[in-house]
Amino acid sequence: MTGARFWDMVCTALYLALYAALYAREIPVPAKRRSVTMSDVAAHAGVSIKTVSNVINNWPYVTEETRQKVVAAIEAVGYRPNHTARSLVTGKTKAVGVLVPDVSNPFFGTAIRACEEALVEDGYSLFLCNTNEDAERERYYLEQLLSRGVDGLILWGARLSCDELEGIVGADTALITVELGEEPRRSNHTCINVDNKGGACMATEHLLREGHRRIGHLAGPLDRITSRQRKQGYEQALVTAGLEPLPEMTVAGHPSVQGGFRAAERLMRTQKPDAIFCYNDLMALGALLAARYLGLRIPHDLALVGFDDIDVSSIVEPPLTTVRIPQAKLGRLTGKVVLERLRGSEGSERVILCPVELRVRGSSGNSFGEEQKKATLDALISSFSDGGERPA
Template sequence: MVTLSEVARHARVTAATVSNVLRNREKVRPETAERVLQAIAELGYRPNLNARALAQGRSSTLALMLSNIANPFYPEFVLAAERAARKSGHFLMVCNTDDDAQIGRAYLNQIAGTFADGVLVMNTDIAMNELCISAMHNGPILLAMWEHPEKPPALPCVAVDFAQAGALAAKHLLELGHRKIGMLIGDGCGGLQDARSDGFRAALAAGGVACATAQMQVRDSIDAGHEACVTLMKKHPQLTAIFASNDLLAIGAIQALIGMGRAVPHDVSVIGITDIALAHQVRPALTTVAIQTAAVAELSISRLIQLIDAPVQVPSMAIGPPPELVVRDSTGPCKARASG
């Protein structure tokens, strides 16, 4: 194997100059750099870059592990997280665990403490004790988009008040006069979205509506939301509103209602949670509760960098900005109110 010293001899420069050429060519005069590159090509030298990373210390790279990149919420989080990381001089690598705890574990073992100085973990189904062991051995892990601010986890996290998001959706439907309400509750990408549905139910109860008329657990996707909405409406044709625990399900529900000849929002109102880009792009545009994805991504990156720079013993929780109702065209007054 050709060594760096041999390249240096061949190019009649010092090893440090070869190293400079490989790392940062601005420092070296163009003719010299040219000679070094020539020597590298002639000798077939392949720099041992793991050694280089080792010599330089800090790799300045963060990793983001997420469960399902095909769910459009995640790419939106990635985009904001990557921009925030870069602003702070860090790179962000993304690992898709494909909704599989085994794969998540394998990625974590592969990257934590090696490629990545710190890892953001989002809904990956990896057991908390495994994450804790990895954090102990391999460096900081931060849980992004923790759904239960009332129950802080054993690791640092950025939480979002999803119960409040559910409550805002319920209040909106109640104010519009809806009483016969169906629920589609997402189950996927890190488990059942129960904080959202609990918050929704509690707000309905506070508004004097005992509970939702009908509910179904649904895997997170437009197709699944479509199918579930057809089943729900066949069984409960009297529903005047549907709450979905995320926007994908809500968009699928709108498509299903249109397909069944039920106008949205004239016959049935639909509301989601998240505010993915698609929410304003579909027709009718989706009323939803925005969880401020970009702001939560930025906060998560900034907390992770703090953890890397100054590790703490006690896990701490930061809460993202409060969810906000975004009224668009998929919700309207309940026509059947008088008879409700």
């Protein structure tokens, strides 16, 4: 026998021995834990399975004593309702899909949290999707959520048209759109709009009252109705004041800090504005950075006004003048309206307008002193203990 052949045999023997040690010996398999069922709950509570089902589904005609007995039994045996099985029986998943254009925008964080609280109080779950300002992704998520049987849909800043949205969603799923800018056609569709044009007009009129005449505008993506409406309000205020809106004084950009920085730098270098009205607060914060980068003082050399009133707008230096949208209130409203639709309420309004208000702070005028700064900070801090909604 050759040396090579001998070592082949040795290696094979060692391999077989190792295999036997690891795999061939009998390994005890843990017994599969039996799922806890409603029968277990009923037996523990001393009631019928039907009574357990009535309690789980919040049937009103159950005595409080029986309800507490069943709830205690559910906790004791560790029962978890099978939502998939329940949806097959009831035709409802108790889930609502929510689509937002930019999940990193603090505006949506505040609004969606309030929406979720309203839904959870009624036993619903929320599935959140980020469309990234992309119509194709919006279409994809709609199809995915509908295929999973969500009972309702809430879309913020939809890129798809009303006709396409209603065509995809159909007539059986509750549909709530925020900032769609079109009249709903179907009875299952409610549109909630913000007074964008009025808010932009207020912001521009404020800058005009402060004595500014070369007022620029940082617009959001102009294929979005929200951006077009805010641009219209800005231009309307200028025309009313006897000023011609100049195309070169408007620069569109991505509605983010980076987008605002780039658009503002371009506008400041080429047009030398003495004030800028920005599509949202994130763009205004980008404009604030651009002004500092170019050596301009806010508000002495350049006044700024944003839109939204996200939390950070009141704590930057100088604090940002902005058009306030009550984000938590708006978020709760979307949750409330979709629940009304899911209950079959016919009294719900088809179109709802959310009002806005101007919050004047230090970025737009020299009259914003230390007392006003302290009051702004106090209002923000007080919101930390009342659920996040700042006082109106």
